[in-house]
Ligand code: ADP
């Protein structure tokens with residue numbers, strides 16, 4: 001479903017991605033781990049067409065992701081993104097936040113969009129808070145709304161960029177539980193995370209990124225329990 005082939009990305013003099021390749025099959029969950037500054041967010045932003053890249057190629061179901069192409073907006077609706085900060089519209093209710101994309105971007109009839117949004121809020125355990133405003137919710141609840149909002153666009157895949165890093169520790173579990181359910185439902189996901197328990201239990205594969213290069217990749221249990229590369233060992237020693 002997602003094919004990243006040898007992408008290179010630089011910011012000025014700084015080569016941030018040095019030939020990153022990554023394949024994700026439909027229904028697969030891949031966790032991307034690595035130290036701060038290794039390029040994890042940049043990989044996701046390139047896949048979602050939020051960032052340009054100089055070399056290589058990214059394909060989503062065979063269609064090239066090119067941030068300058070005329071079809072990029074359409075392509076972007078096929079790949080959802082959930083950020084560390086929830087980025088909800090503060091002056092819109094939870095329900096309106098989830099309906100916004102379907103109604104204004106996908107031109108779905110409001111009544112239909114509302115029905116679907118309520119079903120998604122139910123799925124993330126927030127049907128009761130449909131009329132609340134984001135600032136009336138906890139961080140964990142806001143992040144669950146952000147996931148419902150991404151799902152409302154009926155994406156082929158969802159990219160998560162450290163979705164629990166901004167949360168108080170006691171709120172992390174409820175967000176991971178929603179993500180776990182999505183994985184069980186067969187959603188294709190790339191998850192940047194420092195939650196190694198989640199990676200171990202949910203990911204089909206783990207990729208370890210260091211200085212813009214994937215230095216190790218394999219089954220979650222193998223990479224996390226028996227890493228081969230010295231840099232992976234060193235990183236895991238620090239986070240586990
Ligand atoms: P990670 O998500 O793994 O922490 P990033 O992908 O955010 O890493 O960043 C990788 C490198 O690219 C870092 O050195 C960062 O400083 C640099 N970088 C990221 N975005 C920009 C930007 N817009 N302009 C210049 N440098 C950037």
Ligand code: MG
Nearest residue numbers: 040041042161
């Ligand atoms: Mg990042």
